[in-house]
Amino acid sequence: MGEFDFIARHFRSLAGEGAMELRNDGATMRLSAGEELVLSSDTMVEGLHFLPDDPADTIARKLLRCNLSDLAAMGSRPRHYMLNVSLPAGRHYDDGWFAQFAAGLAADQKQFNISLLGGDTTGSPSPLMLNVTILGTVRQGEALRRDGSRPGDGVWVTGNLGRAALGLQARLGRIDGVDEALVQFYRVPMPRVGLSLYGIVSAAMDISDGLVQDCGHIAEESGTAITLFEEKLPFLPSVKAHMTHHRELILLGGDDYELLLTCPVEKEAALQAHCSERDVPVTQIGEVTAGSGVKMLDRRGEPIQFSRTGWQHF
Amino acid sequence: MGEFDFIARHFRSLAGEGAMELRNDGATMRLSAGEELVLSSDTMVEGLHFLPDDPADTIARKLLRCNLSDLAAMGSRPRHYMLNVSLPAGRHYDDGWFAQFAAGLAADQKQFNISLLGGDTTGSPSPLMLNVTILGTVRQGEALRRDGSRPGDGVWVTGNLGRAALGLQARLGRIDGVDEALVQFYRVPMPRVGLSLYGIVSAAMDISDGLVQDCGHIAEESGTAITLFEEKLPFLPSVKAHMTHHRELILLGGDDYELLLTCPVEKEAALQAHCSERDVPVTQIGEVTAGSGVKMLDRRGEPIQFSRTGWQHF
Numbered sequence: 001m002g003e004f005d006f007i008a009r010h011f012r013s014l015a016g017e018g019a020m021e022l023r024n025d026g027a028t029m030r031l032s033a034g035e036e037l038v039l040s041s042d043t044m045v046e047g048l049h050f051l052p053d054d055p056a057d058t059i060a061r062k063l064l065r066c067n068l069s070d071l072a073a074m075g076s077r078p079r080h081y082m083l084n085v086s087l088p089a090g091r092h093y094d095d096g097w098f099a100q101f102a103a104g105l106a107a108d109q110k111q112f113n114i115s116l117l118g119g120d121t122t123g124s125p126s127p128l129m130l131n132v133t134i135l136g137t138v139r140q141g142e143a144l145r146r147d148g149s150r151p152g153d154g155v156w157v158t159g160n161l162g163r164a165a166l167g168l169q170a171r172l173g174r175i176d177g178v179d180e181a182l183v184q185f186y187r188v189p190m191p192r193v194g195l196s197l198y199g200i201v202s203a204a205m206d207i208s209d210g211l212v213q214d215c216g217h218i219a220e221e222s223g224t225a226i227t228l229f230e231e232k233l234p235f236l237p238s239v240k241a242h243m244t245h246h247r248e249l250i251l252l253g254g255d256d257y258e259l260l261l262t263c264p265v266e267k268e269a270a271l272q273a274h275c276s277e278r279d280v281p282v283t284q285i286g287e288v289t290a291g292s293g294v295k296m297l298d299r300r301g302e303p304i305q306f307s308r309t310g311w312q313h314f
Numbered sequence: 315m316g317e318f319d320f321i322a323r324h325f326r327s328l329a330g331e332g333a334m335e336l337r338n339d340g341a342t343m344r345l346s347a348g349e350e351l352v353l354s355s356d357t358m359v360e361g362l363h364f365l366p367d368d369p370a371d372t373i374a375r376k377l378l379r380c381n382l383s384d385l386a387a388m389g390s391r392p393r394h395y396m397l398n399v400s401l402p403a404g405r406h407y408d409d410g411w412f413a414q415f416a417a418g419l420a421a422d423q424k425q426f427n428i429s430l431l432g433g434d435t436t437g438s439p440s441p442l443m444l445n446v447t448i449l450g451t452v453r454q455g456e457a458l459r460r461d462g463s464r465p466g467d468g469v470w471v472t473g474n475l476g477r478a479a480l481g482l483q484a485r486l487g488r489i490d491g492v493d494e495a496l497v498q499f500y501r502v503p504m505p506r507v508g509l510s511l512y513g514i515v516s517a518a519m520d521i522s523d524g525l526v527q528d529c530g531h532i533a534e535e536s537g538t539a540i541t542l543f544e545e546k547l548p549f550l551p552s553v554k555a556h557m558t559h560h561r562e563l564i565l566l567g568g569d570d571y572e573l574l575l576t577c578p579v580e581k582e583a584a585l586q587a588h589c590s591e592r593d594v595p596v597t598q599i600g601e602v603t604a605g606s607g608v609k610m611l612d613r614r615g616e617p618i619q620f621s622r623t624g625w626q627h628f
Binding site: 004020023024025026027028029030031033036037038039040041042043044045046047048049070071073074076082084086117118119120122123124125126127129131133135138140143145146147205206217221 | 318334337338339340341342343344345347350351352353354355356357358359360361362363384385387388390396398400431432433434436437438439440441443445447449452454457459460461519520531535
């Protein structure tokens with residue numbers, strides 16, 4: 001199987017404007033006047049970020065959605081992506097697998113109105129490795145950042161937390177009685193693209209490594225401290241049901257792909273109105289203060305001691 | 315070692331405008347009026363594209379240069395790159411290794427006037443995998459393509475051929491008596507950035523998979539045939555010295571990162587003048603004809619039978 005046939009078979013139909021049907025060394029992309037490009041990149045490694053027997057279409061969709069979530073965190077409209085595949089020989093990653101993988105890409109291309117621009121295919125001695133660099137646009141100077149939180153701002157989160165963390169543990173057979181919908185959410189998260197929060201929020205990022213660790217990034221980059229209130233965190237009943245035995249897992253989460261936002265008090269009404277119009281739940285879960293670091297207070301107001309902070313990449 | 319400390323230690327000093335010091339989920343980039351973006355992506359896998367004991371700085375520079383060569387092939391000016399690293403634990407890829415790797419990136423950033431925009435770092439169960447997506451600009455509509463060659467055009471190549479193929483075999487200990495400079499060229503090729511061939515050449519690509527195979531891409535995408543003349547191919551004396559015993563290796567090459575061009579007869583003088591001004595040797599090595607496929611004729615005018623066409627990616 002040659003690289004060129006492989007690309008033609010599985011990926012040519014996904015190619016968008018500027019991709020030159022994936023026939024060139026590269027691709028082109030134009031911006032409208034007043035726009036700038038926003039880029040982000042995420043890699044998924046077999047055994048670390050997905051399991052070899054996960055459905056190929058959900059692997060594809062998660063790969064895109066992690067990247068889409070990074071654009072959402074910066075307030076950017078998704079446009080295109082570059083796909084890099086490093087493919088181990090002699091495994092089950094055959095034409096049937098890649099047909100299903102491409103079908104997952106095609107479904108999410110349609111859902112999020114994006115297209116494939118180009119990429120690269122290589123061999124790999126062992127794990128399947130998948131990388132996407134995603135390209136979006138934003139009005140010049142209006143990309144959301146992590147470093148704008150100020151003491152007095154509220155800390156907010158879209159949607160709800162803990163689903164993916166429980167879903168993964170259920171998938172690994174480590175926790176019983178977990179709603180199958182949580183496993184599905186772990187496999188196919190929902191990036192919060194489509195909000196326009198520039199001028200409303202003071203800082204934004206997506207929650208991929210876990211609430212506390214990601215709050216730590218905003219706090220550190222902004223030079224502030226963050227206090228979270230356990231009782232304000234939004235959880236579905238199917239998640240709350242496991243709180244007694246898996247409290248730390250749920251509170252520290254990971255893979256949520258919700259937006260973590262800080263918002264000045266005078267903009268709270270605008271934030272709630274904007275999210276409400278788009279059917280995106282948004283909940284205040286804490287506050288920004290002077291100082292440094294992140295703490296979470298339990299319902300008695302005592303700081304919770306965690307054994308770890310979140311996902312370690314390596 | 316956490317991802318964030320690792321990035322700060324080795325890569326923050328490489329970050330350019332729009333990278334937000336690598337502190338965000340992504341990065342931004344602006345284009346000038348009348349420009350469009352050109353993108354390309356290349357992955358290098360330990361054991362396939364480099365050896366674990368290759369010098370870290372040359373691995374870094376080759377990674378950038380393969381990508382720079384793709385931009386050169388499209389006539390694009392390099393601007394930025396995204397870097398993705400998948401890092402196996404418990405190996406020699408430690409802080410010392412990455413300091414040297416970052417020094418290689420820094421040297422080539424300076425040489426080619428580019429900067430790091432962002433990327434991603436993950437673990438890897440086994441091989442070190444390195445990926446760059448490179449971003450350049452070109453005047454709108456002026457990206458060079460592979461599909462424009464027409465019967466009657468000449469086939470041209472910059473520089474000379476076969477150095478990297480011999481250098482690699484010497485590096486692997488399979489051929490003795492090879493000039494050390496060829497090994498060095500294999501490790502650190504020279505992308506032909508800086509030419510402005512729009513309006514002169516009818517098709518362009520860089521030679522990465524080998525002359526014959528890459529001519530095949532131009533022929534196929536253009537719907538033409540290509541005839542190459544062995545006696546016209548440019549080789550250094552240090553390469554020619556091995557022609558008797560390693561003719562096929564040298565003729566099929568690979569990893570040259572020279573530009574393969576097709577040029578209408580009436581533009582030949584312009585091509586030669588443009589390259590001459592920039593001290594880039596350029597040689598006519600064949601012709602485009604009607605039909606399909608690629609053949610190379612020996613000095614008696616007989617087609618050479620090869621046992622393979624070039625590098626197979628997997």
